[in-house]
Amino acid sequence: MMEGIFRINGKEKRFTFNPRSRLLTVLRENGYTEVKEGCKEGECGACIILLDGRLVNSCQVLTASAIGKEIITVKGIGDIHSPHPIQEAFVEASAVQCGFCTPGMILSTYYLLKDNPNPKEDEIRKALDGNLCRCTGYVKIIDAVKLASRKMGEK
Amino acid sequence: MNEFDVVGKSVEKIDSLSLATGNARFTDDFRLENQLHLAILYSPHPHAEILDIDDSEARKMNGVVDILHYKNVEGVLHTTAGQGYPEPSPYDTVLFDRKVRFVGDRVALVAAEDKDIAGKAIKSIKVEYRILKPILDPEKALDKGAPRIHDGDEFTPIPVKYSPERNLAAEIEIGFGNLKKGFKEADFIVDEVYTTQFASHAAIEPHAALSYLDEQGRLVIITSTQVPFHVRRIVSMVLSIPVSRIRVIKPRIGGGFGGKQEVLLEPLVALVTLRNKRPARLVLEREEVFRSTRTRHPMRIRLKTGVGEDGRITTLKMDALLNSGAYGTHALTVLSNTGAKVLPLFNKIENVHFIGRSVYTNLPVGGAYRGYGATQGYFALNQQLDIITRKTNQDILKFLKDWHIREGETSDVFRALGEGKEGVSQIIKSCKLDECIDRGAKEINWYEKRDKKIRARGDRVKGVGVAIAMQGSGIPMVDMGSATMKMNEDGSFNLNIGATDLGTGSDTILAQIAAEVLKVPVEKIIVLSSDTDFTPFDVGAYASSTTYVSGGAVKKCAEKIKGQMLDVASGLLESKPEELIIADEKIFNKKKGKAVSFEEIAFHSLYRENQFQIQAEASHFGIESPPPFIAQFAEVEVDKRTGKVDVVKFVSAVDCGQPINPKLAEGQVEGAVINGISYALCEEYNFGSTANLLNCSFWDYKIYTTLDIPEMVTIIVESFEETGPFGAKSVGEIAINGPMPAIANAIYDATGVRLFDSPFTSEKVYNRMKEEGII
Numbered sequence: 001m002m003e004g005i006f007r008i009n010g011k012e013k014r015f016t017f018n019p020r021s022r023l024l025t026v027l028r029e030n031g032y033t034e035v036k037e038g039c040k041e042g043e044c045g046a047c048i049i050l051l052d053g054r055l056v057n058s059c060q061v062l063t064a065s066a067i068g069k070e071i072i073t074v075k076g077i078g079d080i081h082s083p084h085p086i087q088e089a090f091v092e093a094s095a096v097q098c099g100f101c102t103p104g105m106i107l108s109t110y111y112l113l114k115d116n117p118n119p120k121e122d123e124i125r126k127a128l129d130g131n132l133c134r135c136t137g138y139v140k141i142i143d144a145v146k147l148a149s150r151k152m153g154e155k
Numbered sequence: 156m157n158e159f160d161v162v163g164k165s166v167e168k169i170d171s172l173s174l175a176t177g178n179a180r181f182t183d184d185f186r187l188e189n190q191l192h193l194a195i196l197y198s199p200h201p202h203a204e205i206l207d208i209d210d211s212e213a214r215k216m217n218g219v220v221d222i223l224h225y226k227n228v229e230g231v232l233h234t235t236a237g238q239g240y241p242e243p244s245p246y247d248t249v250l251f252d253r254k255v256r257f258v259g260d261r262v263a264l265v266a267a268e269d270k271d272i273a274g275k276a277i278k279s280i281k282v283e284y285r286i287l288k289p290i291l292d293p294e295k296a297l298d299k300g301a302p303r304i305h306d307g308d309e310f311t312p313i314p315v316k317y318s319p320e321r322n323l324a325a326e327i328e329i330g331f332g333n334l335k336k337g338f339k340e341a342d343f344i345v346d347e348v349y350t351t352q353f354a355s356h357a358a359i360e361p362h363a364a365l366s367y368l369d370e371q372g373r374l375v376i377i378t379s380t381q382v383p384f385h386v387r388r389i390v391s392m393v394l395s396i397p398v399s400r401i402r403v404i405k406p407r408i409g410g411g412f413g414g415k416q417e418v419l420l421e422p423l424v425a426l427v428t429l430r431n432k433r434p435a436r437l438v439l440e441r442e443e444v445f446r447s448t449r450t451r452h453p454m455r456i457r458l459k460t461g462v463g464e465d466g467r468i469t470t471l472k473m474d475a476l477l478n479s480g481a482y483g484t485h486a487l488t489v490l491s492n493t494g495a496k497v498l499p500l501f502n503k504i505e506n507v508h509f510i511g512r513s514v515y516t517n518l519p520v521g522g523a524y525r526g527y528g529a530t531q532g533y534f535a536l537n538q539q540l541d542i543i544t545r546k547t548n549q550d551i552l553k554f555l556k557d558w559h560i561r562e563g564e565t566s567d568v569f570r571a572l573g574e575g576k577e578g579v580s581q582i583i584k585s586c587k588l589d590e591c592i593d594r595g596a597k598e599i600n601w602y603e604k605r606d607k608k609i610r611a612r613g614d615r616v617k618g619v620g621v622a623i624a625m626q627g628s629g630i631p632m633v634d635m636g637s638a639t640m641k642m643n644e645d646g647s648f649n650l651n652i653g654a655t656d657l658g659t660g661s662d663t664i665l666a667q668i669a670a671e672v673l674k675v676p677v678e679k680i681i682v683l684s685s686d687t688d689f690t691p692f693d694v695g696a697y698a699s700s701t702t703y704v705s706g707g708a709v710k711k712c713a714e715k716i717k718g719q720m721l722d723v724a725s726g727l728l729e730s731k732p733e734e735l736i737i738a739d740e741k742i743f744n745k746k747k748g749k750a751v752s753f754e755e756i757a758f759h760s761l762y763r764e765n766q767f768q769i770q771a772e773a774s775h776f777g778i779e780s781p782p783p784f785i786a787q788f789a790e791v792e793v794d795k796r797t798g799k800v801d802v803v804k805f806v807s808a809v810d811c812g813q814p815i816n817p818k819l820a821e822g823q824v825e826g827a828v829i830n831g832i833s834y835a836l837c838e839e840y841n842f843g844s845t846a847n848l849l850n851c852s853f854w855d856y857k858i859y860t861t862l863d864i865p866e867m868v869t870i871i872v873e874s875f876e877e878t879g880p881f882g883a884k885s886v887g888e889i890a891i892n893g894p895m896p897a898i899a900n901a902i903y904d905a906t907g908v909r910l911f912d913s914p915f916t917s918e919k920v921y922n923r924m925k926e927e928g929i930i
Contacts, residue, residue, distance in 0.1 A: 018271075033184035034177025036409075038359045039441040043853035046359055074177040087175040091167050094818035097826065098658025099174025100360045100409030106175060125861040132853065134357050134410050135658050136822055137829030138861045139869075 004067035008032065009076030017063050023049075024058040027073070034075050034103050038132070045131035048104035049073050055111040057130070074103035077110055085155065086110055089148035090141070097135035105131045109145050118149055161670040162881045165818035166677045168663045170407065170656075179407045182363040182379045187434035190365075191220055191266040191427055194273035195437075196280055197447055198255035198262050201289035201517035201846035202302065205253050208263060209281040216279065218272035221431055224263035224280075225251040228426065231393045232308060236484040236522070237382030237416045239633050239694055241312035243575035245324060245483040247305050250393065250422055255284075256304055256481035257517050258847040259446035266427045266435060289517035291846055293455070293478040296322040296514035304481065304515040315487055315575045324479045325487035325513040329494065329571045337470025337506030341461025345542055349458070349535035350912045351895070353840035354451040356524060357858050360409020361444045364420035366427070367434035374428060375402045378421050381411045381655050382695030383685045389418045390425050401425075405685035411657040412830070413523030416697045417449050417484065445851035449522030450840070452489050452513075453478040456535040461506075466547035466554065470506035473498065475532070477513040480520040486513035488574050489521065492528035495578060496782075497536055499566035500625045501558050507568070517846060523697055525827060526891040529626060534913065537622035537896030541903065552592055552601065555623050555786075562586045579631040581779035585876040585884065588623060591786035591808035594870050596621075598806045599788040608905060614795040617803075618905025621789075624892035625782035628876075628885040629700030634776060636705030637691040638712040640669065641770035644761060646740050646753030647679045648716065653693025654705035655685045659823065659887060661701045664815040665709045668880050672713035673720075674737045675753070691772060699885030700777075702815060706880035707775035715771035720753070723760050723769070727751045781876045783811040783884045787828070787893030790865075791901040795930050798921025800902060801865075802832050807890055808870040813882030821869045824890040828867065831894030833859040839914050 002019045005012055008027075017026045024047045027035045035058055038046035042060040049058045050072040078084030086109050089095075096102050105128060112119055112127035119127065124145045133141060173179040210222045230249035234242050255262060263280050267273035288302045295301055305319040316326040338344065364378040374396065380386050383403040391398045408415065420437050427435040439448070454477050461470040475493050479486040494509040524530075544551040560566060562583050570580040596602070599619055609617040639651045650669050656662040666680040673679075684690055693705055721732040724742035728735065728749050735742050743750040760769050790804040807824050814820035837857045841849045850856045875882035899910045908923045924930045 028183075031186075033180065036181070036360070037183065037438075038361065038409075039853050041441060041852050041854060044359055044441075074175075078176060080172055080176045080178050083172060083176055087172065090175045091171045094165065094168060094171075094822055096168060096171035096174050097660065097822055098358070098360065098410040099171065099179060099407060100181060100358075100658070102174050103177050125864075128861040130860075132357075132359055132858060132860060134359055134412065134830065134858065135826045137825035137827075137867065138859075138864050139825040139829075139867050140818070140822055142861065 002064055006066060006069065006071055008071045009073060019064055021063045022059050023061040023063045023066050026063045027058060032073055034073050036100055036103060038100065045104040045108065046101055048107045048131065050107060050111065055108060074106050085151040086148040089151055090144045093140050093144035093147050095136060095140040095144035101131055101133045105133065105141055109148060113149055113152060117153060159671055159881060160674055161667045161677055162815050163813060163817065165816055166663065166667060168660045168819065169666060169677065169682060170662060174407065181360055181407045181409055182365060182377050183438045185365055185377055187365060187367055187436060190434040190436050191431060192270040192273045193423060193427060193435055193437040194265050194277045195261055196263040196277040198258060198260040200255060200284055200286055201258050202287040203255050203284040204287060205255065205262065206283040206285050210263065212279040213265060213276040216272060216276050218268035219265060219276045220268065221266040221427060222263060223251060223426065225253050233389060233393050234484055235417045235419055237385035237418050237695060240388060243313055243315065243487050244485055245309055245311045245317055247309040247483050257519055258845060259519060260481060264423055266431065289846060290322065291517060293476055293514050293516050296516055304517065313575050322515040323512060324483035324515050325490055326511065327491050327494065328510045330508040331567045332506030334470055334472060334506050334508045338461045340463065340469040342464040343462055344459060345462060345539060346459040347539060347542065348455060348911060349538065350455045351453055351531045351534055352913055353453050353519060354834050354838045355445055355856060356412040356414030358410030358412060358414055361439045361441060362415065362420055362448055363438040364424045365434065365436045366424040368428060368432060373400050373402060374425055375404065376421050376425055377404045377406060379408045379415055380405055381416045381657055381697055383655060383687055384653060384692050385695060386418050386421050387687050390422050393422045394425055394429065402688045405655055408657045411696065412525045413527065413697065414449055415657065416523040419448060441853065442851045445856060446848050450519050451524035452521030454493065454531040456531060458535050458539045460539060460543060462543050462547065466549045468504050468543065471504045472508045475511040477511065478516055478518065478521065479513045480516055480518045482520045483513065483515065484520060485523050489528035491572050491574065493532040495568055495572040496529035496626055497532035499568040500560055500623065502560040502564060502566035503558050519840065519848065525830065525888045527888065529624065530892050533622060533624045533892040534895045538899050541900040551621060552596055556589050556592060559588050559623060560586065574630055574633060579779060584781060584878060585810065585812055585874050586784055587810040587872045587874045588784040588786065590872050591784060591810055592623065594872060595786040595788045595806045595808035598868050598870065599790055599804060601788065604790065605904060611792050615792045616795060616905045617790065617792050618901040619788060619790045620897045620900025620904055621786065622893040622896040622900065623786045624889060625784050626699050626885060626889040627780035627782055628703035628879065629777045629780055630698050631777045631780040634694045634698060634700045634704045635774055636693040636708045637772065637774040638708045639691055639772040640712050640716050641768055642716060642757050644754065644757050646757055647681060648673065649681050649683065650709065651683045651690045652705060652709065653685060653690045654701050655693065655696040657696050660816065660819040661696065664702060664819060665706060667815050668706050668709045669713040671881060672710060672717055675740055699888045702883050703879050703885055704775055704777050706883060708773050710880040711773035711775055712771050715773060716769060719769045719771065720756050723756045724751050727759060779878060781878055781884050783809060783886055783889045785809045785889050785893060787897045789894065789897035789901040791898060791905055793902055793905045793920065795924065798917040798924060800836055800915055800920055802898060804866040805832065806868045807893065808872055809886065809890065810872045810874040811886035812874050812876035812879050812884035814871050815881065815883050817871055820871060820886045823886045824869045825867055827888065827890035828894055829859050829864055831891040832898065834914065835895040835898045836914055837916065
């Protein structure tokens with residue numbers, strides 16, 4: 001077993017873990033169940049997190065390689081009492097159906113809007129290409145990104 | 156137009172903020188102390204007898220706690236189909252059998268201290284197989300001398316045709332009029348065969364179930380299911396424990412689409428918990444979901460139509476062969492739906508014959524899948540109509556309008572074809588399909604594009620196609636939903652419902668229905684759903700039933716609450732109940748100019764005088780199943796160099812009655828359409844030489860992403876169904892029926908090539924164009 005310190009949603013956390021374990025598994029085992037496991041093969045995007053500011057599928061990251069790094073999950077950008085404008089936008093645009101892909105979708109949106117606050121439709125589509133959704137047909141998710149962009153522009 | 160306060164408004168989905176902030180919990184998000192992790196050993200053979208299982212090596216492994224297989228688990232015949240009781244599916248399954256019937260069939264299960272150990276242990280179980288000849292071609296399943304797939308005591312709990320000795324899982328035949336006469340009257344015959352493929356539901360949350368014993372020693376199952384009450388009943392039966400000892404909880408669920416209408420994992424976790432007195436967790440890997448769960452039934456449909464020179468259809472014969480795979484779950488009902496949900500739409504065809512057979516094969520198991528057989532049937536029929544109208548030089552849109560069922564009309568099929576028994580006769584009370592066709596055609600610019608073969612960039616050519624469809628709203632006289640409500644001091648209400656929200660938003664729209672009755676904002680309705688200890692019975696989320704059936708129960712229940720509130724208010728206001736009106740969370744006697752607030756009514760009833768809890772319960776079942784209707788239009792570009800088909804625009808115009816929540820209704824249509832387009836163009840199962848599924852990952856089983864989707868337009872056409880709650884009909888399934896035929900018809904419009912065999916991959920389209928000499 002290994003041990004390491006991680007900075008998760010602004011707080012320092014010490015975990016003991018199997019050296020072969022993936023970051024997704026360790027996060028979920030330690031209560032960060034907002035990081036979802038949909039395929040464990042780096043394809044569905046449900047386990048997306050921000051790792052030192054980069055968007056990654058946490059199922060494709062060895063935990064050991066993330067020691068000392070900054071991790072942000074969907075709970076790190078806003079919570080039910082003070083949601084992030086992107087989270088509000090997903091709610092208002094009816095972009096949340098089952099919600100299993102939503103944490104990953106929201107983080108992909110967050111990452112997109114950070115560098116590109118007014119994305120064009122094709123840029124949105126490209127940014128969310130790594131997040132699978134089977135419920136919405138993506139229509140209202142794209143609406144939500146546009147709405148989030150407007151909301152964040154107003155702030 | 157009906158004026159509503161809450162219904163018809165796109166209120167925010169009540170669980171969406173908790174989902175968007177990562178608070179809401181799905182099955183695998185629940186922590187259990189001291190839990191066992193389970194892993195399943197699957198069959199590598201499509202058809203084999205298990206001669207022996209040796210688990211001694213695995214049992215010696217550190218951390219292995221229990222191993223289950225046919226030697227130590229009683230084989231209770233059941234169906235995994237989560238349907239009403241008695242199920243219209245054959246009892247042909249046991250938890251662990253001596254025989255395996257497809258690659259991915261269950262052989263053994265290990266319970267261990269962690270997932271890695273469980274995974275390692277299954278690999279050290281030695282299984283001795285006697286390989287049997289498999290049936291991989293459904294066309295050969297009924298042949299004399301074909302290997303028999305089920306040769307035990309299988310039976311059907313209801314009296315339907317079932318002959319496992321012939322590999323026949325179900326057979327249905329109905330007819331009206333005189334087929335012979337119809338063909339005689341025809342000037343020519345169109346006789347075509349259409350085939351559809353396996354497809355995965357691909358819910359992003361994999362199947363998952365947990366179980367533990369509560370403080371009283373009762374079994375609690377938390378599961379990702381569409382049918383919590385059927386789970387309780389089937390687990391009770393399979394494990395021989397009383398229903399009273401089981402509680403099933405459905406938390407948030409990450410999509411179902413029919414794939415979670417199956418009771419697959421719950422008996423396994425339950426058995427491990429009962430044997431070991433420890434919690435158990437079983438979460439499938441994506442590969443296991445593909446390999447071992449359920450699929451859309453592949454079908455071969457032959458349509459033979461007699462047609463007059465004037466373009467009249469004199470007769471229609473539909474012959475359907477359904478590949479049920481290794482087990483017969485939903486084999487009868489999906490098959491019957493192919494007739495029951497398709498043929499009534501064209502009720503003016505006088506001579507109709509439907510024959511359907513479901514056969515066992517040694518391939519993955521079909522099950523419920525959004526559209527439920529109608530999808531396969533509409534693929535065939537909508538293309539056939541395109542062929543007929545082209546041959547007879549008719550405007551297909553006019554033809555569809557002339558031939559579809561209308562308000563005030565019926566179809567013999569409604570009466571003849573039910574769920575393993577006769578159906579229920581009904582007269583259509585709402586059908587705005589003409590308007591759907593007109594508005595959809597206008598949006599796609601039909602007449603400017605049809606038959607124009609407009610060239611696009613490169614060697615690409617454009618085409619447009621149309622498909623129409625109907626579905627149902629629950630299974631009439633079968634599906635039942637119920638609700639209980641109570642009033643709280645602040646004028647809020649608890650609404651407890653068995654109905655199962657699998658991400659569709661049913662908790663929200665049911666809250667809207669209650670809120671509409673009581674004239675309160677939806678925030679005043681606190682919803683608890685799908686907990687068999689605390690919520691009343693509901694069949695679950697399938698057959699497009701929740702809005703119509705469970706919604707009917709909620710409306711009745713809220714009306715009872717309203718009645719009790721009016722009684723209390725009439726005492727307080729010294730008025731007769733009929734003098735009172737409800738508005739703004741108050742009850743008024745306008746004449747007297749007096750009012751009493753909901754809060755006062757609640758306090759009065761709970762604390763002051765003749766105290767009682769304002770509370771009610773109601774149940775509802777549909778005596779009919781009003782169909783929603785849809786017209787769908789695809790515009791495609793076909794690349795003549797490669798055969799690649801791109802859908803550039805897709806329009807759906809739907810009559811779902813009064814939408815309770817328009818944005819959620821649109822979301823149902825949009826999700827179904829993209830699933831349908833993805834199914835039409837790229838989703839399929841590829842099998843290896845041993846009938847093993849090769850593409851069991853999202854890398855190899857492609858589903859649509861944001862980069863693939865076309866311009867999407869969804870039109871909700873104004874409509875009102877008098878038998879539905881506030882005029883509502885269903886909307887969950889219908890929109891998946893049109894994409895495949897509309898795209899096929901559009902490909903023909905662009906290229907002159909017919910695709911009779913889905914999916915329309917580049918290779919297939921290219922080859923067809925070659926065959927037809929187009930390129």
